[in-house]
Amino acid sequence: MPLISGALWFTEVEVLERGAPPRVMPAGLLPEHVRHRLTARRATIAGLDMTQPQIMGILNVTPDSFSDGGQHNDVSVACDTALQMVADGASIIDVGGESTRPGAALVPEEEEIRRTAPVIAAIRAKSEVPISIDTRKAVVLAEALEAGASLTNDVSGFTFDPALAPLTAQAGVPACIMHAQGDPETMQENPQYADVLLDIYDFLSTQIDRLEDTGVVREQIVVDPGIGFGKTLEHNLVLLRNLSLFHGLGCPILLGVSRKGFIGKIGHAPDVAARAPGSIAVGLAALAQGVQFLRVHDVAETAQAVRLWQSVR
Known part of the structure; x- marks a missing residue:
């Protein structure tokens, strides 16, 4: 079958x-x-073919993201970085203006808009690449959509701002629901689950239903199990070994493991910038389970690995 x-x-x-x-x-x-x-x-998402692996390039326009904080504060630098990622093989760019690293504090809406909207507009002026906005807030989404964003990516799984899902539905853009236990400030303080697989599956299923109730069609919903967001090392590994479970939700799956702490721990890579090999290894294992999106920092290296993986599998 x-x-x-x-x-x-x-x-x-x-x-x-x-x-x-x-x-x-x-x-x-x-x-x-x-x-x-x-x-x-699966239906196309933001014009992207779900029968092929899609690489989502991470563009953090924050001063404090765990991997690339402060590198893209200038709009022109951020835009050039995005265009280079597209040239390197990214099929969608994910722009975020609020760090969600463990311990990160909430960013005011006005500041998040100031960081993200001009960058999205600059990218859109030079490229038709799909752009997702990584935000929990409806007012940030509204400005991002006006600037040219084409997908809502919410790390809270649409639990933070009740206005976010209706706005996504009204705009007719796809939505990515991610699971996180707690908020970034506290999520790594002793996370616990009755059953990590079924708890996260049930959360995503419930949120899909809620988004459908607001008018977002199921075929335009992507799910993300939220590796590293309120999970221990063992929780992460259980999820990664069983990603195929989430196909039962009937939605494309996005995986974001790029440069995360568990890769450094298992791969003996304390330097965040040295975690591309481990990130790629986990990404290819996910593709072998049918995952459609890989959200990554190291686009060129990942794209090369995916091309080779497709050629030899």
Whole structure:
């Protein structure tokens, strides 16, 4: 049976239930609606083909992001960086004006707009590349849309600002729902789950339903399990080993692991800038589970790796 785009096939599924051990069953015995979500071809997102891996280039216009804070404070520098990422193989640029590193403080709306809207406008003036706005706030989204953004990417999973989902629906742009336990200031303070896989799956499922209720169509929703956002090292590894579970939601999957702390810890790379090899390794493992988007800092290196992976798989 083909998984989503048909590049991957499966004959059995593992069924996970709370309070019961995992069990394996033939894929042909799945209920029709579950089988449809696992096998149906995904619609294009912001004009991007979901049968091919898509690279989302990270453009943080913040002074304090964990990896590239302060590097893109000038609009022209930020724009040039984005255009270089496109040339290197990024198919979408993710612009963020509020750091979500562990311990980061809330940024006022006006400051977040000041950081992001001019950069989005500058990129849009020179390129038709899709641009996502990484924000939790509706007023920031409104200005980003006016400047040329084409996707809402909310690290709070649309739980922070109740006006964000209706505005996304009104604008008719796709939405990315990410899971995070807690807010950036406190999320790494002893995160706990009853069942990390099912807790996050259920959260994403609930938020998909809520977005649909506001008018965002399911076919235009992307899900992100939120690696490193309120998760221990073991939580992250469990999620990464089981990313294919989230295909059951019927939405494309985005993975953001680039340069994160667990890569430094496992890969013996305390220097954030030295974590590209580990980031790429995890990204390719995710593609092998059918993930559609890789959100990365190191675009050229990732694009090269993806091209080779596609050639030899």
